[in-house]
Amino acid sequence: MKSFKEKGRFEITLGIKESVAEKPVKIVPPAEIMSVYLKQHLGVPTQPQVQIGDSVKFGQILGDLEENQKVYAAVHSPVNGKVIDITTQKNPFSNKVEQIIKIQTEDAKTNQVFEKLNPETASKEDLLNRVKKAGIVGLGGATYPTHLKLGTPNRITNLIINAKESDPNTSSDYRLMVEKPDEVLKGIQVMAKILNVHDIIVATRTKEGMTPHLDAILQEHGIRVVRMRPNYSIGSEKLLIKEILGYEVPQGHYPPEIGIVVHNIATVYAVYEAVYEGLPLVSRGITFYSEQTGGENLWVRIGTPIEHIFNFLNISPTIFEKTIMGSIFMGPSLESLNIPIEKGTTAITGFSKDRSKPYADEIPCIRCNYCNIVCPVDIYPQLIMEATKKENVTLLKKLHVEVCIDCGLCSYVCPSLIKFTPYLLKGKKLIKT
Amino acid sequence: MTVEERSPMQFEGIRPPHIHMGFSKDELMLKTFLMLSIIAIGSSIIMGINALIHILTALGTVFVIHTLIISFQKWKKKPVSYDSYTSTLVAGMIVGLAMPIAGPFYITAAVALVTVLVFKFGQNWLFIRKYINPAAGAKTVLLGLLSIMLFWEESLSIGQLFHPHHLDLNLWTAEGFEASMWIFQRVTIFGRDLSATASLLFWQTHGWIGGACGILVLIVGSIAVVWLRYKWRIVGSALLTMIGLAVVFGLIVRDDILLRISFHVFTGSFIFMVFFMATEPQSTPLPEISQIIFGVALAVITFFLQLLNVLGGSIFALVLLNLATPFLDKIGFRKPYGFKSKKQRRSLR
Ligand code: SF4
Numbered sequence A: 001m002k003s004f005k006e007k008g009r010f011e012i013t014l015g016i017k018e019s020v021a022e023k024p025v026k027i028v029p030p031a032e033i034m035s036v037y038l039k040q041h042l043g044v045p046t047q048p049q050v051q052i053g054d055s056v057k058f059g060q061i062l063g064d065l066e067e068n069q070k071v072y073a074a075v076h077s078p079v080n081g082k083v084i085d086i087t088t089q090k091n092p093f094s095n096k097v098e099q100i101i102k103i104q105t106e107d108a109k110t111n112q113v114f115e116k117l118n119p120e121t122a123s124k125e126d127l128l129n130r131v132k133k134a135g136i137v138g139l140g141g142a143t144y145p146t147h148l149k150l151g152t153p154n155r156i157t158n159l160i161i162n163a164k165e166s167d168p169n170t171s172s173d174y175r176l177m178v179e180k181p182d183e184v185l186k187g188i189q190v191m192a193k194i195l196n197v198h199d200i201i202v203a204t205r206t207k208e209g210m211t212p213h214l215d216a217i218l219q220e221h222g223i224r225v226v227r228m229r230p231n232y233s234i235g236s237e238k239l240l241i242k243e244i245l246g247y248e249v250p251q252g253h254y255p256p257e258i259g260i261v262v263h264n265i266a267t268v269y270a271v272y273e274a275v276y277e278g279l280p281l282v283s284r285g286i287t288f289y290s291e292q293t294g295g296e297n298l299w300v301r302i303g304t305p306i307e308h309i310f311n312f313l314n315i316s317p318t319i320f321e322k323t324i325m326g327s328i329f330m331g332p333s334l335e336s337l338n339i340p341i342e343k344g345t346t347a348i349t350g351f352s353k354d355r356s357k358p359y360a361d362e363i364p365c366i367r368c369n370y371c372n373i374v375c376p377v378d379i380y381p382q383l384i385m386e387a388t389k390k391e392n393v394t395l396l397k398k399l400h401v402e403v404c405i406d407c408g409l410c411s412y413v414c415p416s417l418i419k420f421t422p423y424l425l426k427g428k429k430l431i432k433t
Numbered sequence B: 001m002t003v004e005e006r007s008p009m010q011f012e013g014i015r016p017p018h019i020h021m022g023f024s025k026d027e028l029m030l031k032t033f034l035m036l037s038i039i040a041i042g043s044s045i046i047m048g049i050n051a052l053i054h055i056l057t058a059l060g061t062v063f064v065i066h067t068l069i070i071s072f073q074k075w076k077k078k079p080v081s082y083d084s085y086t087s088t089l090v091a092g093m094i095v096g097l098a099m100p101i102a103g104p105f106y107i108t109a110a111v112a113l114v115t116v117l118v119f120k121f122g123q124n125w126l127f128i129r130k131y132i133n134p135a136a137g138a139k140t141v142l143l144g145l146l147s148i149m150l151f152w153e154e155s156l157s158i159g160q161l162f163h164p165h166h167l168d169l170n171l172w173t174a175e176g177f178e179a180s181m182w183i184f185q186r187v188t189i190f191g192r193d194l195s196a197t198a199s200l201l202f203w204q205t206h207g208w209i210g211g212a213c214g215i216l217v218l219i220v221g222s223i224a225v226v227w228l229r230y231k232w233r234i235v236g237s238a239l240l241t242m243i244g245l246a247v248v249f250g251l252i253v254r255d256d257i258l259l260r261i262s263f264h265v266f267t268g269s270f271i272f273m274v275f276f277m278a279t280e281p282q283s284t285p286l287p288e289i290s291q292i293i294f295g296v297a298l299a300v301i302t303f304f305l306q307l308l309n310v311l312g313g314s315i316f317a318l319v320l321l322n323l324a325t326p327f328l329d330k331i332g333f334r335k336p337y338g339f340k341s342k343k344q345r346r347s348l349r
């Protein structure tokens, strides 16, 4: 498959994915100095649990909160080492300056951190508690704490495992499906036990035969594999639910409220590691790609600076004009290479000069309607842009700017090269005030 | 050495997304021009050299005016409104194809001039966007003005909106309608006399240049709608409404229904206008339901203007609806995700 089509027949090329997907995962050793943000999740930041000068062990808690604080996930040390600084640094995902702990690496050894659990005998509470202790968050990029999603008080009837990997620049989930099928199955079973759910679906864009072992064991355990049309937009949780089950999640509500929980396949693997291997979330799979160098699938520890990954790959960063963290549709571009890998980092992509600013020559809107046609949630980005410029809050409410999922498709198709992100963000802010 | 010291590279923070489809406004305009060129060739074959002269006159005029304006802007060190000629050439082509073959060439040149100067650059300068379709605006204003200069002996035939030949037609009765079709019954190709219906579909030597071959416009227009993603709801609703009105009216006055449909739908002023002027992006609504309202209203107004012998009346209807577009943009929204009907929702637990 060379490309896929969005609503309105707009095409997205899959050149990046194609060139990387079949490459086995390489393990990146930790850097000399690791940098771990204290907030790598949706919610409130954690508080440092170590001090400058402390020695830390692999998997030791670096940031945590009191139990009564609701939305957060603990962060752990990715190495054995010594805390050399607790400072602040801009976090590209939140675009805010946040606390970060710098650790001088002593060795790259890993070890079991928690007692291994047997999911057959462990209680739901024990399993859920383990997920919480391991600091697992949604690894598809959303970073919502997984223990909260799994611990929903709602009665769940459907568990969807999102293995669709919609971004055109990521293939690490696919590598998990190829290289760790048994672990993935075990992770799904743990989740299903916690949620007490029997209808489980693995949603994938892979074709029949691409992941034979995983397909076979899923089938053996009565887990449905749904092969989806490979759109980019339907990778989003709400659209995935609609595509598979035909339901829309009512605006202002969450999928568990209609009995559905969606987890990314990388999160499933992290749950496996936490329960079966006794490991906290300290590493993850990412995909690196640039046109000049080609791509690689990598297993990296959280906190590894991007510069170290370039060194490992023998790439001089000076060949790039711009480096993107995460999705090339939704991820931030980096202002510096000392930014570390976070729990939510799915990919790193380097762009050369001629491709670094595709929106530089913006011209006035020609009202071609392309942005409105492609919008997967059926709102009107062009009209929202106009209403935002005029600060027309009544119209913005009527246009339901809050429904926007920030997919970036409206900008992608705009022949006038208009970037909608600032308008959509401002529009959302305006209706809140 | 700290990581910061070892990482001297600083990048600029650029908001996502970081890739673009690569389809530009110029590409859209060039492809539109290509589609229009096919119609221009067809029309020149059917209507002859005069059609080609009209088209080239319009294109030449818009090119010269565009060059003069941007040269002036550059000379005055003002921002250049349109760097590229592509949209101007499309406007010029539309002017050429929207002129009646019987009109004088200098009128075509004048309409082209007003199109670019007043309705393209002028509107853009005043409002930053075009509220009225440039060619339709120019034609309405200029030809309207000429038509009401009744002190001028030739005013009606030069203005062409209420052409003297048309004023005698009676399209309200079956007999009057049939008798009015003489214009289309005079066509002979390859030694064969065409029926009025066949001539309306394939070979019109009368009326708008762009509508010389109704079927060609239908085919090329449909390809353009799909290929270039024109606002198809406007086209579809206008065509269906016009067909519906023609059928109902034909049944009421009891005349040849096929001829009625062919006349109301395939006269150049309607079929060409619907595909290539009523879909002009800037002056037409964005919400889906509003596009349908726009198309339906366009057909209804045009139909009754046709019955009133304003055979190029579609242009009035278009200008009128262009003016209603800012209002239509505030209504007719589709329901976004999460607000759809109860059927698509699972109840909350
Ligand atoms: S895609 Fe761009 S040019 Fe077209 S309507 Fe949307 S904002 Fe305007």
Ligand code: SF4
Binding pocket: A371, A374, A375, A376, A377, A378, A379, A380, A381, A403, A404, A405, A406, A407, A408, A409, A410, A411, A420, A424
């Ligand atoms: S970014 Fe928002 S407005 Fe734009 S296409 Fe995606 S959902 Fe629609």
